[in-house]
Amino acid sequence: MKAALQDFIIYMSEVKKASVNTIMSYQNDLTKLIKHLANQNITDIGKISETSLNSYILNMEREGMAPATVSRNIASIKAFILYLVRKGRLQNDPTERMHAPKVEKKPPQILSLNQIKGLLEQPDISTIKGIRDKAMLELLYATGIRVSELISIRLDDINLKNRFLRCCSASKERIIPFGNMAKQALENYFIKARSELVGNMDTNICFTNLSGEPMSRQGFWKIIKSYGKIAGIQDEITPQILRNSFAVHMIDNGADIQSIQELLGHSDAAATQVYMQNRNKKVREVYAQAHPRA
Template identity: 55%
Template sequence: MKQQIEDFITYLKEVKHASLNTVRAYQNDLEKLESYLSHQGIEKVSKITETSLNSYILYLEKDGMSPASVSRHIASMKAFLLFLLRNGIINIDPSERIKAPKVVKKPPHILDEKKILELLKQPDITTSKGIRDRAMLELLYATGIKVSEIINIKMIDINLYGKYITCGDKQERIIPFGSAAKRALKAYLDIRDIAFNKKNKDYLFLNSHGEQLSRQGFWKILKEYAKRAGIEEINPNTIRHSFAAHMLDNGADIGVVQRFLGYTDFYMTYSNQNIREVYMNTHPRA
């Protein structure tokens, strides 16, 4: 089974061109499945049955896994088995009748503008770390991009004069930012090479070792500032959701906001000039 999982991961990378995070998620899920089935005496994919898969799902639920996580594991399982079926490795898909549990989505947590401003004030800009952190938070709120996107921004992706960034793995998009983010970014860029950059010339945001900042590192920073600001509930998407809510509250068209967030259905609907005009008229810190 391990070989088939490796073949599937190779397919995701080389044929589907899936993102690194997506590939890792599938690999982790399938390795967990393989480990469970192996302990049940099932070593070959041809021996996997609907019963054994249902047993695995029950195991995940009893282990305390949330319905959303169980659903993701089922999706990984189904994608893997469909790959095997289409390639003639198995004759029947044992997951065909398996349904994912219903997931009740909680509404996204939104911070009001006052709380956002309080969060943005927390970094100590008399220190190089604080200057970097202020720039990251300002840019995150200014653009609504994901944490995974902000840590992957490279120096060539940012245009300070034009006040925009270029980002996106599968569909590149140009996102403007306002004067507040520009000031914070300029302050950071003025000290970046001396304070952080030992040898890294690529990524915009670096850790204290001069290496690309990790998602975990950013999350740790965000939690600390949220705590200082008296914000009890926050997650990596809170600022992204707040960005969208504030733009809509100030009159932005939902299609424009969806383009900022990276929903590609709207890419042919609005020009970059339309996007900038809407942004300048509706973002609180434009």
């Protein structure tokens, strides 16, 4: 069964062009499923049944896993089973009657404008590391790109003169403008810091770690969390929260939802629509405060 999983992962990567994060989720979710099935003495693909899969889902729920986590696992299982059916390795689809639990859609967590300002002011731009961190944070908030996209940026993806970034993910490419603050931070980085970081290494990666190697997602997460702590931000802070903040702040200042969808690189409009929840909440609050008969 592990060999079938590896075939599926290769298929999702090379044929479906799924993102790195999606592939990692499939790998993690399905590895746990296979381990559970093995514990039930089910090691042959042909023995996978509706009952065995439902027992796994019930087990996750008994362990107190969040509905969103269970729902994601079900999506992974369905995708894997469908692949096996299409390849003729399963005759019937045992997930046909499997339904994901209802997940409450909460407004995305964001930072206020003051919190953003405080966060972006934390890097010490008298140091090489601070100059790099300032450029990364400014660009992340200016464009709303994913952290995986940020650490993959190459030098020729950035046009400083016209202030835009070319962002490539899977088979998609989009052009994202950025403002003057991000431009200044990038210019400072290219003039004062990048050559010091990469040394004699031949690399086209824009942002590197202090050893001149490509930065990891985990490495940047540590950076942003440390600055959040210094800035006195009590809530959890992640690169995704900066992406959320970019979208909501743009909408609050008049950007239309279609433009936000294009900037964020969402293929499904529903993924972008979630950012309107914050806007609708704000409108209701303004109405409640301003209308004489509210």
